[in-house]
Amino acid sequence: MSNHQNGVELSKILIDLSGKVVFMLITASTASIAYILTQIKNDTWSDILHFPIYSLILLAISFLFGYIYLNKRLHVIHCNSIILQTSKDTHLLNEREKLFDDLEKNSPKLRLYASLQFITFIFGAFVYALYVFISIYLK
Structure with missing residues (x-):
């Protein structure tokens, strides 16, 4: 495999893994909400x-x-897919430029939302743990 192919494969693995982490945190958030409500x-x-x-x-x-x-x-994946599929179509340059702009605008937001999801999940768990410790102390 060439370095380019290795880079593409690593990028695929990274994208797949980040999606799994986000999905895991969504599942953990849902389970945590249900647990806290029952408690x-x-x-x-x-x-x-x-x-x-x-x-x-x-x-x-x-x-x-x-x-x-x-x-x-x-x-972002949809825009990227369309850009790759229309790479040889010269009559679609304006549409491809719009997709490139959209891709450049939304790509940095991905990391922001993933980070915010993680931070709010950790703080939510921390606040509930604080509640448990305070309620134990007060009993």
């Missing part, structure tokens, strides 16, 4: 009940960032 459903209202509510909000935001990431990733 606090019979609790009486208190000052520390704000912690699981904040945690639920952060996990829901994490889920949304993951969804936005996957949606933008599909759009």
Whole structure:
């Protein structure tokens, strides 16, 4: 294999792996939301009940960032596919330029949404852990 082919294969692996990580975090967010809701459903209202509510909000935001990431990733892959398929068509230069612009605009956002998804997931889990430790301490 040439260096170019190796680079293409590594790029495919990276794209596949990043999608799996995002999907895993979406699944973990959903499971965490369900778990927290089952844990606090019979609790009486208190000052520390704000912690699981904040945690639920952060996990829901994490889920949304993951969804936005996957949606933008599909759009980028679709644009890239069309650009590659029309590479020899000279009469489609304007359309290809629009797709290139769209690709350049959306590609940097992918990393941003993946990072925001991870950060909000970690903070959501941390806030819930803080709630558990505080409730243990107060009992």
